[in-house]
Amino acid sequence: MLRSHFILLVTALPTTLLLSSEPSAFGAGDLNSPNPYGLTSSEKVILETKKTLNKVSAKSNNQANELDSLRERLDGLQSIIESLSRKAHNNKITLQKISDENSIASASNSEYDKRISELVQANSAAVSDMQNSLDAMNEIVKKIALEYVSKSEFNALVNDVNEFKSLITKELSRGKKTSTKKSNISSAEVYNRAKRHFDAKRYSDAIEDYEYLITKQYKPAYAHYMIGEMNYLRKNYANAISYFKKSSQLYAKASYMPKLMLHTAISMDKTGDKAHAKTFYEAVIAKYPQTEEAKIAREKL
Numbered sequence: 001m002l003r004s005h006f007i008l009l010v011t012a013l014p015t016t017l018l019l020s021s022e023p024s025a026f027g028a029g030d031l032n033s034p035n036p037y038g039l040t041s042s043e044k045v046i047l048e049t050k051k052t053l054n055k056v057s058a059k060s061n062n063q064a065n066e067l068d069s070l071r072e073r074l075d076g077l078q079s080i081i082e083s084l085s086r087k088a089h090n091n092k093i094t095l096q097k098i099s100d101e102n103s104i105a106s107a108s109n110s111e112y113d114k115r116i117s118e119l120v121q122a123n124s125a126a127v128s129d130m131q132n133s134l135d136a137m138n139e140i141v142k143k144i145a146l147e148y149v150s151k152s153e154f155n156a157l158v159n160d161v162n163e164f165k166s167l168i169t170k171e172l173s174r175g176k177k178t179s180t181k182k183s184n185i186s187s188a189e190v191y192n193r194a195k196r197h198f199d200a201k202r203y204s205d206a207i208e209d210y211e212y213l214i215t216k217q218y219k220p221a222y223a224h225y226m227i228g229e230m231n232y233l234r235k236n237y238a239n240a241i242s243y244f245k246k247s248s249q250l251y252a253k254a255s256y257m258p259k260l261m262l263h264t265a266i267s268m269d270k271t272g273d274k275a276h277a278k279t280f281y282e283a284v285i286a287k288y289p290q291t292e293e294a295k296i297a298r299e300k301l
Contacts, residue, residue, distance in 0.1 A: 070140050077133045084130050087122070094119060187218035194226070203230045221251035225260055237267035258284060258293040265297065 194209035207230055210223040228243030244264045248257070265280030281297040288294050 073136075073140060077136055081130055081133050084133075187213060187216050191218065194223075198226065198230070203234065206230060221247050221254060222256075224250065225254070225256055228260070229263065232263045232267060235270070237270045240264075240267045241271075258288040258291045261287075262293040262297055265300070269300070 190209050190212055194206050194213065197203070197206035197209060207227050210227050213223045214220050224243045224247035228240045228247060231237070231240035231243060241264055244260050244267070247254070247260060254260070261280055261284045265277045265284065268274075268277035268280065278301065281301050284291075284297040285294045285301075
């Protein structure tokens with residue numbers, strides 16, 4: 001008797017764990033995830049812009065540090081060149097002075113030649129040092145030219161930011177337009193009209209009405225589900241996953257949950273996310289075993 005109870009408990013355990021873990025499977029649309037999936041077109045633009053900004057920001061920070069170091073080196077080289085220039089100028093004055101002294105005092109040729117030779121060697125060394133410093137400065141300039149953010153990169157970043165701003169502006173203006181258009185009718189009337197649009201397969205009009213209902217917080221869980229369904233029917237699977245996820249978060253006990261979960265699994269399957277799709281198929285079977293959706297899930301598995 002005890003043994004039979006133990007076997008029954010072990011048999012029921014996987015299903016219990018699956019049911020308890022099912023809500024956490026909705027990870028779609030999480031931009032903070034290392035590998036986000038189920039993103040809408042707006043979220044994809046936001047994610048790509050975020051990545052681009054992070055890359056340029058990191059590169060700019062590195063270049064700022066590099067430029068500070070290069071400035072210090074340039075300042076040091078400039079000081080060396082100024083010092084060498086002063087030495088060369090002093091040597092020139094000394095040469096002139098020796099020449100004058102030689103003329104006046106008629107110094108011996110050997111002493112004069114010796115001092116001239118020393119000064120020539122000193123000037124040659126100074127010129128060589130100056131050339132080395134100039135070569136070092138040229139290398140620094142080349143390094144800056146190679147590593148600094150190019151004009152094309154900067155323009156690409158500006159375009160990404162402008163595209164992002166344009167997308168947000170478009171979304172906001174569309175929301176305002178929709179709100180104004182339906183301000184004279186009740187949410188219930190919009191809800192019924194959206195259903196008629198959906199039945200007639202006028203999906204664009206239906207989506208517009210359901211989006212309006214979401215802004216009005218009128219049956220938002222169902223509105224998200226219906227928009228997800230229409231994206232699913234249009235094979236916009238990533239968008240469908242995002243709306244299904246939001247609907248389940250708002251009302252996890254809805255009567256349409258078996259279909260929502262099945263279509264989420266199929267959408268994940270279509271987008272190549274086989275692991276999450278398998279989890280959802282198994283969840284549909286475990287949670288709604290007697291439904292048509294469970295039968296389809298078994299076939300998919």
